[in-house]
Amino acid sequence: MTTLTHSIKLPPGRPPAIVGGNLLHYRRDALGYLTDNARRYGDVVLVRFGKYLGYQINHPDDVQQVLVKQAHKFHKAIIYKATLSEYLGNGLLISDGDFWRRQRSLAQPAFHYKRVQAYADVMTEYSLQMRESWRAGETRDIAHDMMSLTLFIVAKTLFDTDIRGEQNQIAEALEVLLRSVIEQSQKIIRLPDWVPTPARQRKRWSIDTLHEITMEIIQQRRASGEDKGDLLSMLISAESETGERMTDEQVRDEALTIVLAGHETTANAMTWTFYLLSEHPEVEARLREEVVRVLGDRPPTLADLPQLTYTEQVIKESMRLYPPAWSFARSVIEEVELGGYTIPKYSTVIILPYVIHRDARWFADPERFDPDRFSPAREASLPKYAYLPFGGGPRICIGNAFAMMEAKLILAAIVQRWRLRRASDAPVVPEPLVTLRPKGGMPMRVEAWT
């Protein structure tokens, strides 16, 4: 973010408190504060975090400028680098420039359409295994189950590694990571780095755990000398034009980045989908009708995906209301004009799928869950960048086709066998951490279809 150094026309925004600017508003209710900003102050809104200024961009045309048309004027936000680089080094999610371009092109083949199709069997097999382990009448934390399922899938498909043994430690370390990232980015008063607070000790443990487990996987693969044709082999064997290979640490950074970016997002998409279905039995019934009509009793396969059209609409609409990547940000590296305002170099631009997806200008009656919004004709009439669960432009999610396929297969496999009902009447509160997840998990009762 930038500090105010010279006088430029600033966009409107919530008046700042004496201490912390808008930070207290944000910490009290980030989603409420940011949504209210858009409704009250328009398409470009000033956000003050202490002395730092950020620009909240709410119009799809301006989003397109940032992500696509003038993408070269932006880098990934410094705040992400500051908070994530300890874990992810210079991995794909936070790197920029030539290094990012090279790494992206090295990882890309693992996500090509044809390659992704080969992952379908694992996705289905793991979903069926989870589905069969559930019992009618039991209550399960679906958020937790989905997190495990997508973590297993990403590890198996991209690294050919079965991590079920270590899963709890990995999951716990990832959880500590995500919390520390948020806490760090919201701190008003920061103690010197050498003060060993309990939070910092937890964070150190989580970094060491994740690094150790990933290194072990890489070293085993190197030692085996085997080329399995998966992402891990691609990263290990990739050579630059000058014949250089990645070090173990670079491979580790890319691998961890993909594990992090590639499981919790999809897990949250699934959890929110099951929540929404439990609240909308009429949508659920229509979804199940499609799944039974297309599949009967057999497990879903790659070949079924084109017929599961309503299934896809349900997932898209769920990601509209609860986009797992609810916000992302950029640092301005070259002054830029957006929505009539000059945005100076070094400022932060904030893009919020959560807010844009609930804007009545693009989505009538925006709070309503209505998968028909994504029927082919209606989807085609949406303005570009009014719906952006996977971002856009050169930094668009590399795992986007992977995630959609995985989500469809998981949803079809579960709905074929079970319906899930909330096990508590307590209100569901979305918690905007790095991804958008339900606070306290999502306890649900497993019910057999009658």
Ligand code: HEM
């Ligand atoms: C529903 C699931 C997912 C959602 C909603 C999602 C969303 C996103 C978004 C919005 C971005 C762009 C962020 C930005 O522009 O700052 C992104 C980037 C990324 N995603 Fe995903 N993602 C999902 C699944 C996955 C999966 C399954 C993988 C890999 C297996 C993955 C790997 C990545 C990577 C590596 C990047 C950084 C790409 C780059 O900057 O070149 N994501 N994701």
